[in-house]
Amino acid sequence: MARRFPGGKLVLATHNPGKAREIGALLAPFGVEVVAAGALGLPEPEETGSTFAENAALKARLAAAASALPALADDSGLAVPALGGDPGIHSARWGGPDKDFGRAMAEVERRLGVTADRRAYFVCALALAWPDGHVEAFEGTVDGTLVVPPRGALGFGYDPIFLPAGSTLTFGEMPPEAKHAISHRAAAFRRLVAACFA
Numbered sequence: 652m653a654r655r656f657p658g659g660k661l662v663l664a665t666h667n668p669g670k671a672r673e674i675g676a677l678l679a680p681f682g683v684e685v686v687a688a689g690a691l692g693l694p695e696p697e698e699t700g701s702t703f704a705e706n707a708a709l710k711a712r713l714a715a716a717a718s719a720l721p722a723l724a725d726d727s728g729l730a731v732p733a734l735g736g737d738p739g740i741h742s743a744r745w746g747g748p749d750k751d752f753g754r755a756m757a758e759v760e761r762r763l764g765v766t767a768d769r770r771a772y773f774v775c776a777l778a779l780a781w782p783d784g785h786v787e788a789f790e791g792t793v794d795g796t797l798v799v800p801p802r803g804a805l806g807f808g809y810d811p812i813f814l815p816a817g818s819t820l821t822f823g824e825m826p827p828e829a830k831h832a833i834s835h836r837a838a839a840f841r842r843l844v845a846a847c848f849a
């Protein structure tokens with residue numbers, strides 16, 4: 652049995668405004684009092700794990716210990732099979748110090764070159780941690796293909812080059828509700844809710 656969220660305050664252990672916006676919207680129906688990691692002055696931890704799940708747990712544990720509150724962290728990224736799974740857990744780093752995802756998307760395209768295999772998927776690992784170190788973990792993915800040039804200014808990160816399977820719109824062209832119906836983050840979130848909130 653998963654440990655249940657006890658209600659009340661939940662620290663959102665992310666410094667990424669795009670993620671914070673999406674997780675805030677996904678949490679809205681559950682009457683959770685969301686506290687931003689930035690507002691508590693929590694530092695951005697070094698992501699030393701070798702998987703999405705390890706990094707999510709690391710970020711959630713640190714935030715829960717520092718705040719003495721339950722904390723939810725998200726580690727996510729774009730995996731491209733033709734690039735051996737890159738940028739993968741390094742997705743944020745490909746944006747460089749300026750978090751320039753125009754540059755990161757151009758780098759994906761440059762490395763793919765004339766490769767015919769344009770498949771890609773997003774992964775989202777969520778970790779809910781308690782101050783005593785307990786962690787509940789969930790993962791979601793969404794399959795798609797990469798398009799050039801990037802399309803749309805909605806969403807964040809790599810959304811403008813990601814065309815989810817079965818859609819004619821990239822994540823960058825989709826309003827938030829449409830992305831939430833199919834995204835990796837929403838899939839992981841449904842599992843979290845079923846185990847810890849329902």
Ligand code: ITT
Pocket residue numbers: 664665666667670695698710725726727728729742743746752773806807808809810822834836
């Ligand atoms: P925190 O660790 O503070 O949460 P971060 O941006 O460093 O923020 P990650 O290490 O998990 O987070 O990196 C995830 C990157 O993957 C993120 O910066 C985006 O570029 C990309 N990414 C994740 N989810 C995405 C989504 O739904 N749409 C587009 N890009 C996404």
